[in-house]
Structures are given as C-alpha cells and as structure tokens.
Amino acid sequence: MRIRIEPVSRVFLSAALVHFLIGTTLGALMASNVTWWDSISPYHAELNPFGWLTFLIYGMTYAVLQLFASLRVPWKGLPWIHFVVAEAGVLLIIFGYLAQRPLWIHWGWVCQTSAGILFLIAVMSAVVSSRRSRKLLPPEAISPETPVHVSELDDAPPFTGFYFNLEKxxxxxxxxxxxxxxxxxxxxxxxxxxxxxxxxxxxxxxxxxxxxxxxxxxxxxxxxxxxxxxxxxxxxxxxxxxxxxxxxxxxxxxxxxxxxxxxxxxxxxxxxxxxxxxxxxxxxxxxxxxxxxxxxxxxxxxxxxxxxxxxxxxxxxxxxxxxxxxxxxxxxxxxxxxxxxxxxxxxxxxxxxxxxxxLLHRFPAFARMASFQVLLSTVGAVLLIIGMVGAESEHAGLFRYALAIGGSSAMAGFFLFALQWSIKRKPRA
Ligand code: HEM
Incomplete structure (x- = not known):
C-alpha cells in the first residue's frame, strides 16, 4: 500500500533539515568559542526555532491532517504560498542580518508571521471543507484500527508504524x-x-x-x-x-x-x-x-x-x-x-x-545506528546545557570544555540523523 502525502509536507521537512544543518553548525561554532556568540547568535536564533522547529511543525501538520484526520486543504496552492512566504521570512531575516538591513529583517518578520496566519487559514479551510463535503480519503487508504507499518511502503521493515483512524x-x-x-x-x-x-x-x-x-x-x-x-x-x-x-x-x-x-x-x-x-x-x-x-x-x-x-x-x-x-x-x-x-x-x-x-518514502539508511544517534545527541545536549549553566561561574574554563564537547556531539548527532534520510536505501532484492 502506498500512501500519497501532499509533496508540500516533504518540502517543508527538507527545508527544516537544511535550516537545522546550518543552525546546529553555527551553534557548535559558538559552543567552541564564546567570543563568536554576539556575531553568530542572531542567525542561530532565527534558523533553529523558526527555520527548524516551525517548518517541521508546518510540514508534519499537513501530513498529520491528511493521515490521521483525512483532511486536505481544498485549495492546493495555499500550502505552497504558505511555504514561499515562510521561506522568504527566514531568508530576509538571515540576509538582513548579513547585509545589516533592518528593513529586510522587519519584512522578514512580517513574512514569518504572515506564514503563521496562512497556516491557520489552510488548517481551518481543510476542517471546514471536510465538514461540508465529508470528503474522506479513498477507502483503500487505511482501515480503522489497522497499523500502517513502514514495511507496507516498501519491503524492509526496520521500524513499526502508527495506527490511523482510531475508534477508541x-x-x-x-x-x-x-x-x-x-x-x-x-x-x-x-x-x-x-x-x-x-x-x-x-x-x-x-x-x-x-x-x-x-x-x-x-x-x-x-x-x-x-x-x-x-x-x-x-x-x-x-x-x-x-x-x-x-x-x-x-x-x-x-x-x-x-x-x-x-x-x-x-x-x-x-x-x-x-x-x-x-x-x-x-x-x-x-x-x-x-x-x-x-x-x-x-x-x-x-x-x-x-x-x-x-x-x-x-x-x-x-x-x-x-x-x-x-x-x-x-x-x-x-x-x-x-x-x-x-x-x-x-x-x-x-x-x-x-x-x-x-513522509519521505525512504528508510533510515543506517537503521542500526539509530540508538547510537539518539544517545550521541543526548550526551551532547546534556554537556552543552551543563556548560551553559557554568559558563559564567568561577570554574568557567572547565565548563567551557563541556560546552565545546557538548556542542560538537549534539551537532554530530543531528548530522547522523539527517544522513539517515539523505541516502536512499535500496529495497532488499
Ligand atoms: C547543536 C546544538 C546547539 C548548540 C551547540 C547551541 C549552542 C548555542 C550557544 C553557544 C548559544 C549562545 C549564544 C548567545 O547567547 O549569544 C545559543 C543560543 C541560542 N540557541 Fe542554541 N544551540 C543548539 C541548538 C539549539 C536549538 C535546537 C535551538 C532552538 C530550536 C536553539 C536556540 C537558541 C536560541 C534562541 C539562542 C539565543 C539565546 C539568546 O540570545 O538569548 N539552539 N545556542
């Protein structure tokens, strides 16, 4: 069974991964050298919460609406306009800081928040149109109480899946x-x-x-x-x-x-x-x-x-x-x-x-490394946070090591996660 998810979800997700690759690299650079904090921080503070997490929320929500609630945005162009406006927001803010143009930054924020409003309109329109037409996914899509495993999307089952359309x-x-x-x-x-x-x-x-x-x-x-x-x-x-x-x-x-x-x-x-x-x-x-x-x-x-x-x-x-x-x-x-x-x-x-x-119609390329990947990022996050707690203390020197090692491990953990999806693993013969 192949579930067709609107490509806009995938585009949001891919853009989120690219933003975060740059955002974590900048974070690791700051963690290794505190004198760079002031100059790098604005880019990192834009790319990570907005370029990474907000884009992820958008992409996942479009997919979740379709998969779990059988809802589709009635005007297909709207999510694409939403994407263009959201990406324009990130680019205007980043290039506004680079070129020191406050007006670009301002317009970037206008785009970024307009993107939130477009998202709201898209979600509401999907809900209203489904209520009106009761338009559901074709019956072959997913039956209630049936788990969809990634194995059903291809032939190798590294991870078990979700249950959709629950009745409980x-x-x-x-x-x-x-x-x-x-x-x-x-x-x-x-x-x-x-x-x-x-x-x-x-x-x-x-x-x-x-x-x-x-x-x-x-x-x-x-x-x-x-x-x-x-x-x-x-x-x-x-x-x-x-x-x-x-x-x-x-x-x-x-x-x-x-x-x-x-x-x-x-x-x-x-x-x-x-x-x-x-x-x-x-x-x-x-x-x-x-x-x-x-x-x-x-x-x-x-x-x-x-x-x-x-x-x-x-x-x-x-x-x-x-x-x-x-x-x-x-x-x-x-x-x-x-x-x-x-x-x-x-x-x-x-x-x-x-x-x-x-969403991406591919399996993690190194599924066996998944636990190691999660642990590597966790160790990184713990050390980074400990380093941040102590960075201003009497023993700042020691804590700055923790900051540097933690930043690099958290970045490496994310790179490994991104790598899982960037290589298309061949199905088994
Ligand atoms: C590899 C992972 C990360 C590393 C190494 C890292 C490192 C840092 C460092 C060293 C700073 C201090 C800069 C300063 O205060 O001027 C900072 C600030 C910041 N980070 Fe991260 N970070 C990481 C992940 C994230 C994530 C995932 C987010 C959000 C999604 C995030 C959001 C922020 C924000 C908003 C600031 C600015 C705080 C402020 O200016 O008060 N960071 N980060």
Whole structure:
C-alpha cells in the first residue's frame, strides 16, 4: 500500500533539515568559542526555532491532517504560498542580518508571521471543507484500527508504524484536548504577532526577539504548545489502548495557557508575570510525568531507539518543568536548550524514525545506528546545557570544555540523523 502525502509536507521537512544543518553548525561554532556568540547568535536564533522547529511543525501538520484526520486543504496552492512566504521570512531575516538591513529583517518578520496566519487559514479551510463535503480519503487508504507499518511502503521493515483512524473513546478524548491545544498555540502565535507589530509601531527598532514577552509567547507558547498538542495526538497512535488520561491532560493544558497569558502579556517586572513562568514550568512537569508513566506500555511494540528518544525527550521536559517551577528563567540559555534541543529535538528523533519513512518514502539508511544517534545527541545536549549553566561561574574554563564537547556531539548527532534520510536505501532484492 502506498500512501500519497501532499509533496508540500516533504518540502517543508527538507527545508527544516537544511535550516537545522546550518543552525546546529553555527551553534557548535559558538559552543567552541564564546567570543563568536554576539556575531553568530542572531542567525542561530532565527534558523533553529523558526527555520527548524516551525517548518517541521508546518510540514508534519499537513501530513498529520491528511493521515490521521483525512483532511486536505481544498485549495492546493495555499500550502505552497504558505511555504514561499515562510521561506522568504527566514531568508530576509538571515540576509538582513548579513547585509545589516533592518528593513529586510522587519519584512522578514512580517513574512514569518504572515506564514503563521496562512497556516491557520489552510488548517481551518481543510476542517471546514471536510465538514461540508465529508470528503474522506479513498477507502483503500487505511482501515480503522489497522497499523500502517513502514514495511507496507516498501519491503524492509526496520521500524513499526502508527495506527490511523482510531475508534477508541479514550483516544478521541485526548484528540479533542490536542485539537484545542493546537488552536490555543496558534492564537498565541497571532497574539505575539500583534504585540510585535504594536511594539514596532510605538517604539521602532527590532522588537521581534528583543522583547521578553514576545519570546515567551513564541517559545513556550507557540512552539512548546504545538509540541504538547501533537504529542497528545501521536502517543496513542503507537498503541491505541494506551493514552495519557485526557482529564489530567486537559487540566495541564489549562494551567499552561494561564501561565502563557500571565507570562506573555503582563509586564516583566510584575510578580504575576514571574508567577506565570513558574506556572508554565509546572504544566511542563505534570505533562512530562504523565508521558514518562505511559511510555513503557504505549511504546512497548516500537523499536528501542524510538522508545529511548521518547523517554529521554520527556525526561528533559520534566527537568525543564521542575527547574522552571523552582525559578529558572525561561529565556536563560539552559532553559532554551532544555526546551528546544533536549526535549523537542529528541522527540523529533523519536517521531521521525517512524514518521519520516511515511513522509519521505525512504528508510533510515543506517537503521542500526539509530540508538547510537539518539544517545550521541543526548550526551551532547546534556554537556552543552551543563556548560551553559557554568559558563559564567568561577570554574568557567572547565565548563567551557563541556560546552565545546557538548556542542560538537549534539551537532554530530543531528548530522547522523539527517544522513539517515539523505541516502536512499535500496529495497532488499
Ligand atoms: C547543536 C546544538 C546547539 C548548540 C551547540 C547551541 C549552542 C548555542 C550557544 C553557544 C548559544 C549562545 C549564544 C548567545 O547567547 O549569544 C545559543 C543560543 C541560542 N540557541 Fe542554541 N544551540 C543548539 C541548538 C539549539 C536549538 C535546537 C535551538 C532552538 C530550536 C536553539 C536556540 C537558541 C536560541 C534562541 C539562542 C539565543 C539565546 C539568546 O540570545 O538569548 N539552539 N545556542
């Protein structure tokens, strides 16, 4: 059986991988030499959260809509316009910094946020048109309760697959919570856009990433919120009988949203704003605990690297959540890298080994290296974060070694992951 996923998903995914290859290289360069931080940081801070994770969210969402909900965007050109606008945003910002043209950077941000709005319109139009026409995928696509294995896309089965079109009531409940989570995250993106626009008009300059509130809205709100929602959709697709309890997931989501409102809207010096960042941390810790409890049974049938990556990712989320609840600033370097590198990027590895074969129609070229790849990136992330914690301390020299080794290992781990998909493995004869 061959599942045809709209090529735009693949294009978003490929662009995300290219952005991250450059972004991690720049990160490793900064990790090896702190004097480069100021000059390289703006490119890295654009390419990684936006060029990598946001593009990944777009590409995966188009594919997930089609695979899990049988939804297609009615006007096929819209996702392509979305891609062009999003890529124009990244390029304008990067070249704006290179050429020192603030206007290009400004227009880059306008494109970047317009891309978010185009994405919202695309998703909404897919939902509305499916409600109207009840247009489902052809019956041969996927029957309910049937797992689709990558082996069905070709003839070698290195990784087991997902279950689609689930019937279980429990799972539908978590899907509802997840859908609400995706909508809330998109609302947060739009609010961040409005804030940044107002900031730009009132104060001029480059408001987008210089404002703490906007960064919290974008990082802990838009990106983390979407990841929380997508994970809620994905976990039961590995094994339908196991999902996180929907009521607790709903409660944790409400806590997260209250935290985002407090931390992202109130002035930074206000105690309620600081309470908001702790509340966000609490929601991360609670959700992470739920996952850590369920992963052993939910991922029992999946291959070890997938289970390993999910476990490590949620362990990072738990550490981040606990530290943030206890007062770690969400925009400090350790917090940003616990969130983006430790938690989300490791989760992408876990999801990628099962999902990318469906999307890219190819298997990981070095499937046997998958566990080593996950461990290499994990060691890198741990050392990098330890190095960041101690970089300003009395023993900075020692910590800078950790930073340099961690940066290079995290980069090597990602290069190995990217290599898995860049070589087309021949099917067995
Ligand atoms: C190989 C992996 C990575 C390495 C070696 C690395 C290294 C670094 C270093 C050394 C800095 C300090 C620069 C400075 O503060 O001026 C930094 C900043 C930053 N990194 Fe990473 N990073 C990595 C992955 C990521 C990922 C995956 C993301 C997000 C998706 C990310 C987002 C950021 C952001 C937003 C900043 C700017 C923080 C600020 O200016 O306050 N990094 N990174």
């Amino acid at each position: 009531g429990e799972v539908r409940d978590t899907d509802r919570v997840a859908k609400r989570g995706t909508s809330l995250a998109l609302i947060v993106l739009i609010v961040a856009t409005l804030f940044a626009t107002m900031d730009g008009i009132l104060h001029g300059g480059d408001p987008w990433l210089s404002s703490k509130r906007i960064r919290i809205l974008l990082f802990d709100g838009w990106i983390a919120g979407t990841v929380l929602a997508v994970s809620l959709h994905l976990l039961p697709r590995y094994r339908p009988s196991v999902a996180v309890p929907s009521k607790i997931a709903h409660l944790a989501q409400s806590i997260w949203f209250i935290g985002i409102l407090l931390a992202g809207i109130l002035p930074p010096a206000f105690w309620l704003q600081q309470l908001g960042t702790r509340v966000i941390g609490l929601s991360f810790a609670v959700i992470a605990l739920l996952y850590l409890r369920r992963i052993p049974s939910a991922l029992r049938q999946t291959q070890p690297p997938v289970k390993l990556a999910w476990t490590i990712a949620w362990a990072f989320a738990f550490i981040l959540g606990t530290c943030q609840t206890l007062g770690l600033r969400p925009l400090s370097l350790p917090a940003i890298h616990l969130l983006f590198l430790g938690w989300i990027t490791t989760l992408v590895y876990g999801v990628g080994y099962v999902f990318f074969p469906l």
